[in-house]
Amino acid sequence: MAEEVVLLDFWPSMFGVRVRIVLAEKGIEYEYREEDLRNKSSLLLQMNPVHKKIPVLIHNGKPVCESSIIVQYIDEVWHDKAPLLPSDPYQRAQASAWSKIENAFVWIFFVFDEILPINFINLDLNTDKKNKKLQLYNSSRGVWSTKGEEQEAAKKEFIEVLKVLEEQLKDKPFFGGETFGYVDVCLIGYYCWFYVYETFGNFSIEAECPEIIAWAKRCMQKESVSKSLPDGKKVFGFVQELKKKLGLD
Amino acid sequence: MAEEVVLLDFWPSMFGVRVRIVLAEKGIEYEYREEDLRNKSSLLLQMNPVHKKIPVLIHNGKPVCESSIIVQYIDEVWHDKAPLLPSDPYQRAQASAWSKIENAFVWIFFVFDEILPINFINLDLNTDKKNKKLQLYNSSRGVWSTKGEEQEAAKKEFIEVLKVLEEQLKDKPFFGGETFGYVDVCLIGYYCWFYVYETFGNFSIEAECPEIIAWAKRCMQKESVSKSLPDGKKVFGFVQELKKKLGLD
Known part of the structure; x- marks a missing residue:
């Protein structure tokens, strides 16, 4: 039987990019359907009725x-080619657990408030809600602070998570060991957002965590990765556009 | 080689109970170590240094x-006995996805504010933080409402999730089909909290979702489940004690 594979996705999504990478790694042909998250297709609503989120395979x-x-x-x-x-x-349990560290990456959205509106679940967040989420983030950390202090604290936490990952990497080329694996797939999607973080946060990830950047560049040498990840500046442009639309600039 | 199995856990945890059930299902002998989440053991911090959470196997x-x-x-x-x-x-992918519906169950903690302090990650939450989390929950739903309206909305959402689960169950005895499986393990842990929800929320889950209660009772006929789940009234007592300690009653 010919395999019919369709991917419902949204191009700047670091979650969607994981699926694109794996499909490329395995050499699987598929039909890509871009979703408008502010006007979700009936196919998406039918295929993911509970969470209504992309990506859906x-x-x-x-x-x-x-x-x-x-x-x-x-x-x-597709276990024969490029096992992950x-x-x-x-x-396998360790790989699954490490891939869950992603939560720390997602939190950064709640802190750089310029970035927050790009929550892929609620693309229509308004500034009022944004401020409430910032308060939550604040409270969950047990810290009451100004916006500037907020952002400094968030940067610090983000860097700490990257340093935990660097330790895990040690001298291995990939989180999967000698070869690109599941944890690499789950984490590399964030790389196309690094430029956004750095620009809004006014810091250099490479200066703080050179090993992570070296790892990301190694991943990018793989065609499956470099062809699947959107360009960081394009993602930045998308964020700026969205800010304009939402009246946040 | 003799297997050495230790479980770091906290008795009212609906996440820990999953592990207890599976260990019982498989007939695995293990050492149980109760954690004091307000004073975590050095073993827990060493074994789960990133998240510092129970359960840890x-x-x-x-x-x-x-x-x-x-x-x-x-x-x-332990794949030979009682495969899940x-x-x-x-x-397998469907089972994994359904088990993620748990998030909807966890949210209820953020709404019945009497229950909120029992967040297993931050057992030391204070009322100030609690109110902030409620605001977040509010904002994430895009609703601004009073505490009474809050709770009504939360109950409604909780019931809706249970109804989605009932549909999924259809005429099967278990989510796993004819036999107790992975999704059953992941969901049944919440059952020992139903009495807490019902008492604080002043509603009857059985009246709204009889099929879910019938399923839970079927699960409870299994010794692996009934011996692993704490009694609902004991959990309620724990919540009341904690409220007292936190000055919330």
Whole structure:
């Protein structure tokens, strides 16, 4: 049977990019359908009725949701080429756990308030809600501080997470070891947002975490990655456009 | 080699209970170590240095973190007895995705503010932070309302999630089909909190979602479940004690 593969996605999504990378790694042909998150297609609503989120992989008419689950699914179904998850259960559990560190990356959206409106779940957030979310972030950290202090604290936390990742990387070329694997797929999607973080946050990730940047550049040497990741400046342009639309600039 | 299995846990945790159920299902002997979440053991901090959360399974000296990952890990390592996840990749992906619906259950903590302090990550939340989190929950739903309206809306959402689950259950005895499986393990832990929800929320889950209660009772017929789940009234007592300690009653 010919495989019919459709991907519902949104180009700046670091979650969607994971699926694009894996499909490229495995050499799977597919139809790409760009979603307008402010006007979601009936196909998206039908295929992911509970969460209504991209990415959704539709394989022979059947939907698979949640980027990390989609990546594992593709790895299992097309297991002959470019395996991503180790076969040992312990190694696999560790890979799954490390990929969950992503939450720390997502939090940064709640802090650089210029970036916040690009929450991929609620693209229509307004400034009022944004301020409430900032307050929450604040409170969850147990810190009451000014916006400037906020951003400094957020940068510090972000860098700390990257340093934890650097330690995990040690002298290995990839989180997967000698080869590009599941954790690499889950983390590299954030790289196309680094330029946005750096520009709004006015800091250099490379100066703080050179090993992470070296790792990202190694990943980018893979065609499956470089062709799937949008350019950082294009993502920055998208954020600026959105800020304009939302009256935040 | 004799297997050495240690579980770091906290008895009212609906995440820890998942692991207890699976260990019982598989007939695995283990050492249970209760954690004081306000004074975490050095073993917990050493075994889960990034998230510092229970449950942690320590298998032959090596830690596995995150309840859903631990459940999958145990299912893979002890695969001969009582398999929980289907072997078909598509069915497995669906099970993983359904187990993520848990987020909707966790949100209820942010709404019944009497319950909120029992956030298992930050057991030391104070009322100030609690109110901020409520505001966030409010804002994420795009609704500005009074506390009474809040709670009504939260109940409604909670019931809606249960109804989605009931639809998924259809006429099957378990989410896993004819047998108790991964999704059942992930969801049944919430059952011991139903009495707390109902009492603080002043509503009957059974009146709204009889199929869910019938499913939970079927699960409770399994010794692995009934012996692992704490009694709902004991959990309620724990919540009341905590409220007292935090000066919230």
